[in-house]
Structures are given as C-alpha cells and as structure tokens.
Amino acid sequence: MKEITCLSGVDLLMDYLEGILPADVHAALEGHVAGCPRCAAFVVSYREAPRILREATVAALPADLEVSLKAFLRARTPAFKSP
Numbered sequence: 001m002k003e004i005t006c007l008s009g010v011d012l013l014m015d016y017l018e019g020i021l022p023a024d025v026h027a028a029l030e031g032h033v034a035g036c037p038r039c040a041a042f043v044v045s046y047r048e049a050p051r052i053l054r055e056a057t058v059a060a061l062p063a064d065l066e067v068s069l070k071a072f073l074r075a076r077t078p079a080f081k082s083p
C-alpha cells in the first residue's frame with residue numbers, strides 16, 4: 001500500500017476531497033487523516049470553507065448595497081421578488 005505522509009498528503013488531499021483518488025490511495029489517505037490531527041483539521045477547514053465564505057460574504061454586504069442590488073435584480077429580472 002502507498003504510504004501517506006503529510007507532505008504527500010497535502011497534494012493528495014485535494015484529490016481526496018474531490019473524490020477522484022483510486023480506491024486504495026483514498027483508503028490509505030483516509031487512514032492517515034484519521035490518525036493525523038493536522039490533516040484532519042485541513043479536511044474540516046476545506047469542507048467548511050464554502051459555508052464560511054458565504055457567511056463572510058453575507059456579513060460583508062452593506063445594507064445599501066443589498067438594496068441597490070435588489071433594485072438592480074428587479075429591474076433586470078421581472079420575475080424577481082424580494083422576500
């Protein structure tokens with residue numbers, strides 16, 4: 001079985017998270033992540049990233065920009081309804 005270290009793991013982790021690794025490599029990496037807090041934290045942070053990014057984007061959107069954005073969308077999209 002291919003030995004997984006943190007160094008080779010970082011390259012493999014992206015493929016692992018995409019689910020495109022061969023089954024044996026995937027299993028080896030899974031075994032490494034299970035026993036490696038550093039890699040486990042990386043996997044968690046990667047999986048959480050879209051949610052964190054979305055929340056950060058929502059929080060960073062100023063109210064006046066949101067209003068003008070909705071007005072813009074209404075003007076461009078007749079079917080768009082503000083909630």
Ligand SMILES: [Zn+2]
Pocket residue numbers: 005006009032033036038039040
């Ligand atoms: Zn590791």
